[in-house]
Amino acid sequence: MKIEIKELINIEMTLEILEKLPDYRVTKEKIEYDQRDVLFGVLCSMFVGNIEIKDKHNWLEINFNEKYFKRMIGKENEELKIPSYSTIRRMIINIDSTILEEMFRAYFIPKVEFNEKTQLAVDGKTMNGSGRKGKYTVKRNVGMLNVVETASKIVIAHRELGAKKSEIPEFQKVLEMEFSDKPFLYTFDALNTQVESLNGIEAKGKRYLAKVKGNQKTLLKQVHQAFEEESAKENNTILEEKDKRESIEGNKWVKRETFVLSSKNDESLIDNSSFSHIKSIIKQVKYISDNEGKIKVKEQYLIANFLESATYFKEGIKDHWRCETYHYYKDRLTKEDDCKISVNPFGLAILRSFVINCIQLHLNKHKPDNKSLNMSGIFKSCGNNPHFLGRLVT
Secondary structure: OOOOOOOOOOHHHHHHHHHHOOOOOOOHHHOOOOHHHHHHHHHHHHOOOOOOHHHHHHHHHHHOOOHHHHHHOOOOOOOOOOOOHHHHHHHHHOOOHHHHHHHHHHHHHHHOOOOOOOEEEEEEEEEOOOOEEOOOOEEOOEEEEEEEEOOOOEEEEEEEEOOOOOHHHHHHHHOOOHHHHOOOEEEEOHHHOOHHHHHHHHHOOOEEEEEEOHHHHHHHHHHHHHHHHHHOOOOOOOEEEEEEEEEEEOOEEEEEEEEEEEOOOOOOOOOOOOOOOOOEEEEEEEEEEOOOOOEEEEEEEEEEOOOOOHHHHHHHHHHHOHHHHHHHHHHHOOOHHHOOOOOOHHHHHHHHHHHHHHHHHHHHHHHHHOOOOOHHHHHHHHHHOHHHHHHOOO
16 A cells, blocks of 8 residues: 655654765665665554564565655655565664664654653563564563653653563663753652662652562561551641542443642651652552452552652652653554564664654644544554555654
8 A cells, every 4th residue: 555654743853864874784885775765664654553674674675666755765766676575674673772762862852841840761572573483483572661751641762672681781771861850750650669779769859759668578577567657646747748530441330549648848858868758758658449349459659859749749640651651652553562572673663663652652742633533543544544644743
């Protein structure tokens, strides 16, 4: 199917990004295909749902020499040779993913409005198709650490996680990225509730809302003890607020209660030399009914280095899950887990993020005027309506 994609993305910026990517090929005089053109075609094919390299090759066979495609890449008067499957594969697996990710950040970070209400949710994701299991070779799946701005719901940065890499050191590298001088709130899972990470955030004058679980047993015990002791006191004025929320999730009744224990006189709430900046302890209790109507109760504790209301913290906890929503779209729309590439899967994953971000930005822009609009509908329209593709991102 021949698809017109004239204004699918910001063409000038995209071509500039792909133009600046280092070309892995050494013998320049023997080059038949422009890396920029091929990778641009690969990116365009992903907007219409192509997953494997063979699918991308089939799309390029149909569209690579069409007038509209040649016009977009500035080669309208040239007859282009269609790249083979092996050519496309080599270019994909030889993408310099480090440089591509830097340029990805340069493109999307300016699209975020940073202020005191900005929240950056950090979470890891495994690419389940990136491993390999052969007769003599076993390669584990690799992952990536993603930074999602929760208001715009776009990812603004990634860190590559190898098969044996931990999120913890990569999260600490996120703290040094170029946006670290802007005002925002960090939220993350208990895995990254580490002394070095929290102290690093505090040293930079940033705020954090961090989960506390069994990976920090001493901290969890101190947090639990501090909260229970203060809440048991008579005429307690420290337990500031209690926020309740009820909902129906699927066929189950759910109620959440959020309690906040706030610091007096700007002092840390627990006596721990490693964590000397805990100003708020948040306890969230979740009541959920099972199919038989029985109520199950789950509790979780979080800590923060600033003071705020229970409603604020409740919203921050809820908004952190937008990072999981981004992961969901990568799997459901771009089929990341179905892509069987074990060599340099990070480069292709960044291009998928570009696709999801562009669709999300289109949704953000047009959702107020079209309440029925959603990510899945936009993505389907990319494959069904060539005219819509041209209007996707203006």
